[in-house]
Amino acid sequence: MTASNATQQSNLTPRRDIHQQVTDTIIRQLESGTVPWHQPWNGGPERLLTIPKNFNTGKKYRGINILLLWVSALDQKFDSGEWASLKQWNERKESIRKGEKGSMIVYYDTFEKEVEGEVQQIPFLKTSYVFNRCQLANYQPQEPVQASPVESLVEKVDQLDRFVQNTNAIIEHEGGQAYYRPSQDKIVLPAPDAFIDTDNCTATEGYYSTLLHELTHWTSHPSRLNRKVGKKFSDNGYAVEELVAELGAAFLCSEFAIQTADKGNHASYIAHWLKVLKENKHCLITAASEASKACDYLQGLQPQ
Numbered sequence: 673m674t675a676s677n678a679t680q681q682s683n684l685t686p687r688r689d690i691h692q693q694v695t696d697t698i699i700r701q702l703e704s705g706t707v708p709w710h711q712p713w714n715g716g717p718e719r720l721l722t723i724p725k726n727f728n729t730g731k732k733y734r735g736i737n738i739l740l741l742w743v744s745a746l747d748q749k750f751d752s753g754e755w756a757s758l759k760q761w762n763e764r765k766e767s768i769r770k771g772e773k774g775s776m777i778v779y780y781d782t783f784e785k786e787v788e789g790e791v792q793q794i795p796f797l798k799t800s801y802v803f804n805r806c807q808l809a810n811y812q813p814q815e816p817v818q819a820s821p822v823e824s825l826v827e828k829v830d831q832l833d834r835f836v837q838n839t840n841a842i843i844e845h846e847g848g849q850a851y852y853r854p855s856q857d858k859i860v861l862p863a864p865d866a867f868i869d870t871d872n873c874t875a876t877e878g879y880y881s882t883l884l885h886e887l888t889h890w891t892s893h894p895s896r897l898n899r900k901v902g903k904k905f906s907d908n909g910y911a912v913e914e915l916v917a918e919l920g921a922a923f924l925c926s927e928f929a930i931q932t933a934d935k936g937n938h939a940s941y942i943a944h945w946l947k948v949l950k951e952n953k954h955c956l957i958t959a960a961s962e963a964s965k966a967c968d969y970l971q972g973l974q975p976q
């Protein structure tokens with residue numbers, strides 16, 4: 673879709689399987705060897721992406737739209753996290769460069785349907801298109817201002833420690849595995865010094881991104897968000913919950929500007945998620961929505 677016909681999208685787009693289209697977008701990234709919820713993709717702090725936000729409203733995008741816009745920014749090497757529809761940019765007296773294409777986002781709408789004599793509101797998924805600030809006709813790239821890596825990481829760790837402490841989650845350090853144990857409502861992690869530096873992630877970032885993963889699981893408890901979690905690795909609910917934690921950690925890592933921990937066997941990790949997404953086209957949108965809810969819950973525990 674180009675800037676010239678973006679406003680006609682709803683009339684021209686035939687009925688299609690949007691869940692499948694969204695899932696296929698992420699599958700293509702995985703098949704290319706890129707995990708779109710892991711940062712950075714090409715190494716270095718300059719590739720860290722923030723949670724995308726709408727320039728016109730100032731609101732951050734949520735759920736699957738975060739991933740869709742991250743993928744678009746990655747593909748097109750955008751260095752801005754600001755997006756808006758063609759109409760919204762035009763309202764700000766901005767124009768899109770000729771030939772630029774919009775990036776798809778999705779949202780729920782409803783229609784009325786009579787069920788057993790009662791009119792009900794039935795939700796359904798719709799698409800819209802937005803453009804990045806980098807696509808504006810008058811856009812001028814700016815050199816990023818980077819803080820001292822040591823100082824910035826120290827500041828981030830201080831912020832992360834306060835964030836975690838404010839949740840009052842029970843966290844113990846023992847053994848060599850990280851997990852959340854629902855029966856005892858506690859998080860178990862290896863000691864921080866058990867983590868090591870990798871090419872894309874410091875040991876400190878590896879520890880905190882792992883902690884944020886388990887903290888996302890922690891929100892599933894019945895006394896909190898009460899998510900339905902499968903009991904076995906082969907359960908669909910188990911796979912969805914694991915993806916919720918992966919995405920929740922990714923969203924939180926982006927908020928704190930830290931990199932996500934490397935996975936031990938990258939190819940095996942990608943193969944696993946390809947299998948999950950190809951078997952369940954609804955898994956990704958559901959997990960992304962629940963991940964945003966988990967982040968909201970954890971943010972809600974912080975002092976105002």
